[in-house]
Every structure is written in C-alpha cells, then in structure tokens.
C-alpha cells in the first residue's frame with residue numbers, strides 16, 4: 001500500500017536520490033509560523049502568541065564524503081515567487097573556510113544580491129554553529145518547501161531550524177530547543193545583520209498541533225494554549241516582497257531602544273518597553289518622547305497588554321474577543337508602528353467584514369507579505385474567495401490564499417516508503 005505522503009517531502013526525497021544517488025540518512029521538517037497577536041514586541045522582550053503551521057521546509061541529508069557541504073535548494077528566494085516555483089540551484093559551503101572569528105560584512109556588501117540569497121541561510125547556520133564552538137561534519141543536502149518565501153510566515157527561520165537540526169544530526173551533538181532557537185536568532189542578528197527577535201525560530205521548534213503558544217520573550221517561558229477544533233487560519237499573500245534586510249525593519253528595534261533611553265530619565269528601572277505601563281506612558285511620553293517614538297512606544301506597550309488579554313480570551317473560549325484584539329493589533333501596527341501597506345490594510349478589512357471571520361492582522365514584520373485571518377473552519381473557503389475577489393477589485397490582480405492548521409514543531413522524521421512523485 002502506498003501511504004499518503006506530503007508532496008514537498010516526496011519532491012525533496014526524489015531530488016536527493018537523483019542528485020546524490022542513494023538514500024539520505026535523515027529527513028528534517030521545520031514548519032513556518034503565524035503570529036496571531038504580538039506584533040514587533042519580541043525584540044522588546046514582550047509576549048507573543050504564535051503557532052507553527054502545517055507548511056514546512058523539508059531537508060534531506062547525509063554525511064558527505066567530500067570535505068565541503070553540497071547543498072541544493074529546490075526552491076529559493078525570488079521576487080514574488082512561491083517556493084515551489086523554482087528548481088535546481090546548488091551551492092557548496094566549505095566549513096573550513098568560514099571565518100568565525102569576525103562578524104561578516106553586512107549582506108549588501110557581500111557581492112551577492114542586495115538582500116542576500118538563500119545561500120546565506122545555510123552558510124549563516126554553519127558560521128553560527130562553528131562560532132559557538134561546535135565541530136561540524138560536511139553534509140550533502142537537498143531542501144525545499146511549501147511556504148511562501150519572505151512573506152511573513154517565517155520561511156527563513158524554518159530553513160535555519162532545519163539546517164541547525166541537520167548539522168546536529170550529522171555532526172553528533174544535540175541542542176535543546178531553547179538553545180536551537182537562540183542560535184537561529186544569532187544567524188539573523190549576527191550573520192544577516194537583521195535585529196529580529198526570537199519568536200520565529202522558537203515557534204518553528206516548539207509548535208504543537210491545534211495549539212498556539214504564549215511566549216514570554218524575556219525568560220522564554222511558554223504556555224501552550226489549545227484552539228477549538230473548528231477554527232482555521234486563512235492566509236492571504238499580497239505578493240509584495242520586502243526582506244527584513246531591505247525594509248525599515250532594523251529601524252524599529254533601534255527606535256524602541258531610543259524610547260527606552262529617554263524614558264529612563266523618569267523610569268530608571270526599565271530595561272525594555274515591556275517594563276513600561278500604559279499609565280507610565282500617559283504620564284511621561286508626551287514630554288519625554290518625540291511623537292514618532294511615542295507612537296512606537298505606545299504600540300509596543302499596548303501590544304503586550306493585548307497579547308496577555310488575548311491569551312485570557314482564548315483560555316475562556318472567547319474567540320470573538322480574541323478577534324477584536326487581532327483587529328486592534330493590525331490598526332496599531334498600521335497607525336502607530338507604521339509597518340503596514342494599503343494592500344495589507346485592504347486584505348485585513350475585507351477579512352474583518354467576512355462572515356465567519358473572528359479577526360485578522362498582518363503577519364510577521366509587515367511591509368508586504370501576508371495577512372492572517374482566524375476563521376470558523378466551515379467558512380474558510382468563502383473567506384478565501386472573498387479575499388481574492390476584493391483584492392482583485394482593488395488592485396487589478398488576484399492574491400494567493402491558502403488555509404493552514406496549527407501543526408507540530410520541527411523534527412527529524414521517518415524517511416518512510418519511497419513514492420514516485422509522478423504518482424502524487
């Protein structure tokens with residue numbers, strides 16, 4: 001009997017056998033994520049409410065005989081492309097030549113595409129692991145996925161987590177989940193020069209079917225919160241791509257730090273915006289902060305409260321309240337944190353008025369990518385259709401949509417039976 005096999009998984013295994021002539025030793029699956037509440041507060045050590053989704057990066061590998069690693073990407077970053085669109089690019093990572101003594105030059109100065117290429121992700125993982133003192137074995141690897149790239153559903157974090165696990169397996173050491181997430185963040189912060197927080201890698205590693213996680217980004221304690229069975233997530237992709245390196249992303253953590261520095265004159269005990277209350281802001285912000293920093297600070301402070309209220313609403317089974325908080329989060333991301341675009345605002349407001357939709361907000365960093373809507377499962381297809389229709393009406397072309405469920409975190413999985421992908 002041929003058992004059901006995920007199409008991407010079969011495609012990756014098939015490509016591995018063609019490329020390297022034989023079986024992989026391991027197959028790693030690392031999922032993307034959506035974050036239902038908690039926009040841009042992970043790097044301010046606030047709380048977030050993400051969950052891993054059932055769309056993933058798959059990575060087949062075995063130890064290499066050659067001294068360097070050969071890595072083939074079936075799908076790579078490209079303007080507006082879905083991962084499944086492009087095939088057959090390969091790269092060689094020579095671990096011995098990675099200079100781990102110094103931080104690498106910023107991505108735009110490395111001579112590649114301005115925003116970096118997919119090769120930066122495995123190279124960055126190898127560099128980060130080596131810099132943390134791990135001895136790496138070279139690998140032969142093929143990876144691909146069914147996640148839209150650079151679209152706010154954490155494709156980069158999923159690639160990083162998959163390669164971290166791949167080199168752990170091949171090199172004979174194992175990291176715990178928190179350490180793995182920390183190293184994934186280091187790839188972004190140190191190798192790619194992006195000042196992001198830890199949420200994406202953490203969610204890809206710690207996801208659980210049917211659950212969100214309330215994560216405290218200061219001490220990394222987390223609580224899994226179940227969602228009712230009859231809800232789904234509709235993801236609508238605006239098709240607009242801005243990588244974090246090319247967007248204003250890095251300016252936001254910097255602005256948050258500036259706001260904290262200024263507020264410290266009145267509130268010496270605060271470390272990040274997570275430590276500031278709404279009353280503190282009412283009392284001090286207007287006199288101590290320029291208006292743009294006041295807006296950033298107000299978003300961060302209120303978003304922390306929204307996440308904690310949202311977790312409480314979920315525990316009480318109040319999806320309606322949760323959906324209102326998602327809407328407030330989008331409005332605050334648009335007006336105060338200023339990370340939205342007209343396309344994302346249009347998708348969000350179409351979702352807000354769709355029957356069966358509890359709430360919707362932009363996904364990930366913003367400035368493009370996807371909007372995530374929490375919906376009644378039975379209404380998901382209607383919501384998708386409405387989003388595509390209204391988007392086409394406003395912008396002259398349809399957007400892509402898909403329905404996702406919350407799934408398990410990254411794992412090394414059984415390679416299983418071989419299935420010819422032509423049969424799927």
Ligand code: GLA
Nearest residue numbers: 039040196197198199364365
């Ligand atoms: C990106 C970053 C995360 C987080 C979100 C915004 O996904 O990688 O660390 O800051 O943006 O919430």
